[in-house]
Amino acid sequence: MGDALLEVQGLTVTYDVGREGFWGQRQTRLTAVDDVSFSIDRGETFGLVGESGSGKTTTGRAILGKVPIASGRVKFAGRDITEVEGRERRAIRRNMQLIPQNPYGSLNPRMRVREIISEPLVVHRLFKNAKGASERVVELLELTGMNPDDMHKYPHAFSGGQRQRIVIARALALNPDLIIADEPVSALDVSIQAQVVNLLQDLQKRLRLTYIFIAHDLAVIRHISHRIGIMYAGKLVEVAKGEDVYRIPIHPYTEALLSSVPIPDPRVERARAVSVIAGEPPDPIHPPMGCRFHTRCPLAEPRCREAAPPLEAKGPEHEAACWVR
Amino acid sequence: MIRSDHLLEVRNLEVVFPTREGTVQAVRGVSFTVDAGESLGVVGESGSGKSTLARAALGMIELPGRIAGGEILWRGRSLLDKRVARRIRGREISMVSQDPMASMSPILTIGTQMTEVMTRHLDIGRREAFTRAGDLLEKVGIPDPGRRLGQYPFEFSGGMQQRVVIATALSCDPMMLIADEPTTALDVTTQAQILELISSLQKDLGLALVLITHDLGVVAGACDLLKVLYAGEIVESGTADQLFHRPRHPYTAALLGSTPRLDVKADRLMAIEGHPPDLRHVGGRCSFTPRCPHATTRCTTESPVLQPSEAGRAYACWNPLGGREAPELPTARAGHG
Numbered sequence: 001m002g003d004a005l006l007e008v009q010g011l012t013v014t015y016d017v018g019r020e021g022f023w024g025q026r027q028t029r030l031t032a033v034d035d036v037s038f039s040i041d042r043g044e045t046f047g048l049v050g051e052s053g054s055g056k057t058t059t060g061r062a063i064l065g066k067v068p069i070a071s072g073r074v075k076f077a078g079r080d081i082t083e084v085e086g087r088e089r090r091a092i093r094r095n096m097q098l099i100p101q102n103p104y105g106s107l108n109p110r111m112r113v114r115e116i117i118s119e120p121l122v123v124h125r126l127f128k129n130a131k132g133a134s135e136r137v138v139e140l141l142e143l144t145g146m147n148p149d150d151m152h153k154y155p156h157a158f159s160g161g162q163r164q165r166i167v168i169a170r171a172l173a174l175n176p177d178l179i180i181a182d183e184p185v186s187a188l189d190v191s192i193q194a195q196v197v198n199l200l201q202d203l204q205k206r207l208r209l210t211y212i213f214i215a216h217d218l219a220v221i222r223h224i225s226h227r228i229g230i231m232y233a234g235k236l237v238e239v240a241k242g243e244d245v246y247r248i249p250i251h252p253y254t255e256a257l258l259s260s261v262p263i264p265d266p267r268v269e270r271a272r273a274v275s276v277i278a279g280e281p282p283d284p285i286h287p288p289m290g291c292r293f294h295t296r297c298p299l300a301e302p303r304c305r306e307a308a309p310p311l312e313a314k315g316p317e318h319e320a321a322c323w324v325r
Numbered sequence: 326m327i328r329s330d331h332l333l334e335v336r337n338l339e340v341v342f343p344t345r346e347g348t349v350q351a352v353r354g355v356s357f358t359v360d361a362g363e364s365l366g367v368v369g370e371s372g373s374g375k376s377t378l379a380r381a382a383l384g385m386i387e388l389p390g391r392i393a394g395g396e397i398l399w400r401g402r403s404l405l406d407k408r409v410a411r412r413i414r415g416r417e418i419s420m421v422s423q424d425p426m427a428s429m430s431p432i433l434t435i436g437t438q439m440t441e442v443m444t445r446h447l448d449i450g451r452r453e454a455f456t457r458a459g460d461l462l463e464k465v466g467i468p469d470p471g472r473r474l475g476q477y478p479f480e481f482s483g484g485m486q487q488r489v490v491i492a493t494a495l496s497c498d499p500m501m502l503i504a505d506e507p508t509t510a511l512d513v514t515t516q517a518q519i520l521e522l523i524s525s526l527q528k529d530l531g532l533a534l535v536l537i538t539h540d541l542g543v544v545a546g547a548c549d550l551l552k553v554l555y556a557g558e559i560v561e562s563g564t565a566d567q568l569f570h571r572p573r574h575p576y577t578a579a580l581l582g583s584t585p586r587l588d589v590k591a592d593r594l595m596a597i598e599g600h601p602p603d604l605r606h607v608g609g610r611c612s613f614t615p616r617c618p619h620a621t622t623r624c625t626t627e628s629p630v631l632q633p634s635e636a637g638r639a640y641a642c643w644n645p646l647g648g649r650e651a652p653e654l655p656t657a658r659a660g661h662g
Contacts, residue, residue: 051512159600189370190539194583194596201593216513219542223585223594246587260517261587262542266565268588269546276517280482 004075005210006063006178007039011072013055013062017285030284032058034234035072037311040227042177045204045211047225047242049218049257053284054231056214060180063212064098065089076178094124097171101183103163107155113166114151117141120173140169143206145199161192165199172203182214197224218261222246227317230254233281233292236311240318250320253293291323299324329398331358332501332533333382333418338395340377340386347605351377351390353557356631361500364527364534366544366565368580369554372601375537378554379505382535383420384410416446419494421523423506425486428493429478435462436474439493446497461492465522484515491522501533502526508543520547541584545569553577556602556612559631563638573634573645576613611643619644 013033020026033055040046050056061067063074065081074081081092097120100106107116117140118133127133138148144165155163164184171179181200185193201224203209215221221228221242228245230238230253238251249255256277263269279296282288288295294304303323311321340352352374359365369375380386382397384404397404399418404410414420422428429438439461440454449457455474462470465488478486487507494502504523508516524547527534536548544551545565552562553576561574572578582595599616611617611624623643631641 051514161600189601190541190580191370191583191597192600194585194594195598197585197594198596217585218513219585219587222587223591243590256514258587260514262517262520262540262546263588264541264545264569264581264584264586265588266545266569272546274517274521274546276521277514278518280484280515281512 003042004039005042005044005077006212007073007075008059008063009037009073009075011036011059011062011074012070013058013067014070028285031234031287032284033062036231036234036236037072038229038236038239040178040210040212042210043204043208044226045213045224047221047228048212048214048231049216049221049228050231051216051257051281053233053281055234056216056231057182059231060098060182060212060214064096064180065093066098090124094174095176096178096180097174097176099164099167099171099179099181099184101186103160103167103187106167107163109155111154112151113137113141113153113155116155116166117151117170117173120170124174126174136173137169140172143172143203144169145195159192160188161195164188164196168196168199168203172207175207176209178210178212180212180214183216184213185220186215186217193220200224218257230257233284233287235292235308235321237293237322238318238320239311240315240320244315244318248315248318250314250318250325251293251322252297252299252325254320256296291321329401331398332361332363332400333359333535334396334398335378335382336396336398338378338381338397339393340374340381340390341393342390344389344605349604350607351557351604352381353607354395355554355557355559356395357552357559357562359501359533359535361533362531363550364524364536364548366548366551367535367537367554368539368541368544368551370539370580370601372556372604373554374557375539375554376505379420379503379535379537382503383414383418385414415442415499416497417499418501418503419497419499421487421490421494421502421504421507423509425483425490425510426478428490429486431478434475434477435481435489439474439489439496442493443496457496458492461496462489464495465489465492465526466518467492482515483511484518487511487515487519488522491519491526495526495530498530499532501535503535503537505537506539507536509538509540516543523547541569541580553580556607557604558612558641559639560613560642561638561640562631563636567636567638573638574613574640574642575617575619575644575646577640578646579616611641619646 011033012035015030016027017030018028020028048056062069076092114137115130117137118130121127121133137151141148146165185196213224225242228242229236232253238254259275277296290305290307291309294300309321309323311319314320336356338352338355342349367375399413402409439458440451443454459470467473467488508519548565551565551568552559555576561577568577579597597616602612611629614620614624629641629643631639633639
């Protein structure tokens with residue numbers, strides 16, 4: 001590993017979701033993220049992929065400090081952010097920004113674009129007000145392929161793709177090192193999605209950004225990511241370089257996931273043996289013992305039901321959590 | 326009765342939605358046919374008119390929307406006649422939509438809902454319908470159907486709900502199934518299960534299938550024939566192989582170029598610059614012109630019509646692409662859009 005910008009060690013996030021037992025004496029806990037560890041180098045795109053409820057979004061939110069961490073460490077540029085508070089915490093937080101999924105819900109309809117983009121600058125007291133930050137706003141609009149005149153308009157004047165550019169401009173306002181993009185293109189049509197993906201790639205090169213790219217679409221993840229982590233039911237089950245995940249997947253879940261993705265090519269589709277995995281992800285409140293995937297796994301052995309396999313090295317820069325392989 | 330040799334024939338269909346800011350022309354002069362046992366994919370982005378087309382084919386356009394012109398024939402009978410449409414919908418033509426919860430009542434058990442459809446359309450009693458419902462659940466891969474029939478929709482996962490909707494859609498032995506984004510709300514492993522189910526049912530039962538989606542991957546495996554919609558018009562149609570491997574309309578090619586593929590690593594996606602046109606102000610030119618890398622002056626003054634070309638394919642373009650291999654488009658700049 002080279003120059004690690006972010007190190008996540010044993011990250012666990014739990015949510016209290018009600019009470020159990022006759023008198024409600026036991027707290028019911030949902031473990032959304034369970035003992036997840038990975039590290040990301042500066043300038044890298046780390047793709048985090050998984051189905052609904054796999055814990056990918058919660059992982060991103062925990063890194064940003066938006067949900068409390070039950071246990072584990074998150075180190076940003078060598079400093080443990082779970083320990084620092086106050087001014088130091090704010091300084092670190094400035095360096096990591098979120099691009100959320102929904103470009104309609106994440107822009108205040110009563111604010112003009114200039115106020116929206118300059119808000120982080122004003123909050124962090126780099127400028128007194130939106131007007132003062134105009135020059136920086138113009139710079140950011142140009143960076144994201146928008147027109148400087150757009151800063152006087154309201155969000156309703158823009159299409160989904162343009163709104164997502166505004167969201168990106170706002171995320172870049174504080175010159176962050178790390179961007180956590182949570183399904184940034186899922187709500188967009190494919191032609192617009194391609195524009196935004198290309199923009200994110202260009203910005204990464206120009207500004208040497210580090211991305212955590214969270215998505216459920218494996219084709220998009222493969223396209224943009226240098227390394228990929230695959231999550232299943234709160235666990236990180238495999239981490240490898242992008243091409244290796246597709247070329248030599250180790251975890252049976254990764255294999256099943258890849259095989260489920262339809263390829264936009266009728267010849268490939270006809271020749272391809274789709275191995276549909278039966279069943280659905282487990283109940284997150286009462287996950288199965290042992291490996292979480294054993295209930296659906298074609299290779300499951302008795303030991304898979306007893307203990308959860310650790311994420312360990314299985315090849316060069318290739319980790320997986322599986323007893324069988 | 327109007328003469329038609331096809332199962333479904335749509336002729337020059339126009340659907341409009343009047344709004345305070347002008348009339349939205351959602352579907353503009355669309356014609357196509359579906360024959361028995363055929364699998365047709367309709368591909369388009371948001372606002373291309375693909376869902377409106379599906380609703381029109383079932384006589385389900387609601388006010389303020391209306392059919393402004395054209396004809397929809399189901400085995401020679403006009404579906405524009407509401408009484409005809411009501412009798413055929415759910416029986417001869419069934420629909421599966423994106424959100425399974427929207428097609429079910431949350432306060433009735435699955436069994437009640439499924440039997441209602443059958444007792445309404447078929448000449449059978451409740452008891453017989455209930456038995457049939459159990460068989461159908463089994464057929465679509467729901468374990469323990471006897472118990473499941475007594476449950477409510479919320480007790481099913483999204484994938485299982487969609488299976489129930491499919492079972493209900495098949496309950497009256499329809500001849501055609503219209504599936505509008507049937508897997509868009511589902512996770513990818515569940516999507517694979519549902520697509521496999523739809524494809525195998527289509528083949529086993531000899532159903533005609535109209536699969537409407539934005540996802541090129543979904544139609545590549547499931548459909549033999551394709552129509553590409555853009556701004557309310559069919560811009561290209563042909564077999565799946567023709568369109569995927571030798572697209573002639575620049576929009577079809579651009580759509581393929583902007584879709585990332587799992588099996589091929591591209592350095593850069595070919596984004597389509599700009600965005601789709603405002604459907605209140607269309608016509609008089611090719612609607613793709615502002616985004617088209619091959620546009621000429623003719624494209625801005627004259628609207629191309631869908632013309633049949635070789636081997637059953639058709640396209641609406643003045644400057645069609647070579648038609649041999651998927652041509653390389655100039656990489657579009659990440660533009661204002």
